[in-house]
């Protein structure tokens with residue numbers, strides 16, 4: 052049984068002031084596998100105090116020291132990548148290939164931040180003045196459960212590259228993975244207080260960490276609803292806020308796409324991370340003329356998907372995170388049927404032979420119109436909606452007719468056509484003919500999918516403030 056009963060504050064693992072114990076559940080079996088003791092508001096204030104004490108010295112560090120520190124963090128997270136992989140399987144139900152990828156990705160974020168930092172000019176000229184990019188200050192980093200270690204490390208890497216001290220508030224539903232990251236941070240030997248990590252409920256700690264007068268910046272990844280609440284809390288003291296939020300991403304299959312590769316590609320986009328992915332391509336837009344062919348191909352491929360034990364390398368779809376997530380997906384599947392969409396594969400209930408744990412059937416709806424709830428709302432499970440279109444203009448119109456704008460996918464055998472469609476999509480990132488990953492490029496959403504960007508130069512600048520120093524000799528005339 053796991054027992055996580057410590058918070059990481061001021062360079063030490065300490066017993067939190069908070070006393071609430073929350074059970075940790077393995078989503079594959081539904082069994083309790085341990086507990087976490089949750090921090091409370093007193094712990095949150097302690098963490099801010101520690102970050103504040105460490106801030107001046109850390110802000111004064113130069114590139115060389117920060118690069119060295121990022122290298123140490125990479126090594127220490129990498130050293131725990133197998134532990135992280137196993138925790139991702141046990142606590143989250145992530146299929147093994149995904150869990151291996153995400154644990155290495157978490158470590159890699161420190162090297163990627165170092166690459167961005169190495170070339171970044173903190174001082175340059177602007178007009179006749181000098182421009183200085185300075186650390187924004189103490190940063191609250193709030194992360195979701197579906198990409199726990201990657202999200203914590205990605206935010207932390209950029210905050211530290213920028214010279215900011217931080218309080219990490221991971222999801223209370225990813226305590227096992229987050230605790231391993233905290234241990235790796237400790238192993239890296241950072242000055243006390245530079246990074247603090249507390250497990251706790253967002254509803255309790257959020258109001259402290261998002262309104263505290265000493266906190267300058269909030270970097271949040273999670274649902275759009277929580278993002279709005281955070282922006283509202285931060286508003287009063289005009290904190291800098293970056294939000295990475297939900298999505299309902301379109302995949303546009305053009306009529307010249309090679310269906311032998313495009314259909315499997317669209318399926319991977321939809322069902323990646325068991326559908327619990329912000330960038331999942333959950334609305335597949337298909338030319339009317341190809342619809343029958345595409346439906347037959349999707350049906351056959353999804354029927355053959357392997358759902359089950361995430362530790363088995365053959366598994367493509369693991370369990371949903373927990374009972375609430377299982378119920379949420381079931382509710383949307385029932386809603387799709389009520390709304391009159393055609394169930395092509397899957398449906399309500401558990402897959403055959405999986406009587407325990409939080410498994411759902413990979414589900415595909417056809418005859419979906421874009422005003423149905425299943426096409427408008429983020430389900431966050433393995434549920435794909437297929438919509439037909441008659442012209443490219445209509446495809447783009449449907450793709451953009453959503454409150455979200457995180458990601459898009461285009462499949463076409465003509466690069467120029469794919470590019471033209473990508474340019475018309477109101478999203479922060481478009482993948483063409485696949486699932487590319489570019490850790491040095493900024494990532495974030497249009498519309499209600501977010502504010503600001505993570506990664507790359509824009510990710511670094513999200514933790515910086517701009518100062519202009521004007522030299523004497525350029526005075527305006529007094530009149």
Ligand code: NAD
Nearest residue numbers: 194195196221222253254257273274277295296297298329
């Ligand atoms: P969530 O919004 O429920 O929780 C995210 C984090 O916010 C958790 O740490 C939670 O404890 C905290 N929180 C909750 N209420 C809070 C409050 N009032 N104040 C401060 N913090 C609070 O999201 P989730 O269910 O953990 O994650 C899934 C969501 O995250 C999906 O919508 C998904 O699309 C989104 N997501 C987005 C990205 C992206 O980069 N855009 C990446 C991963 C996940």
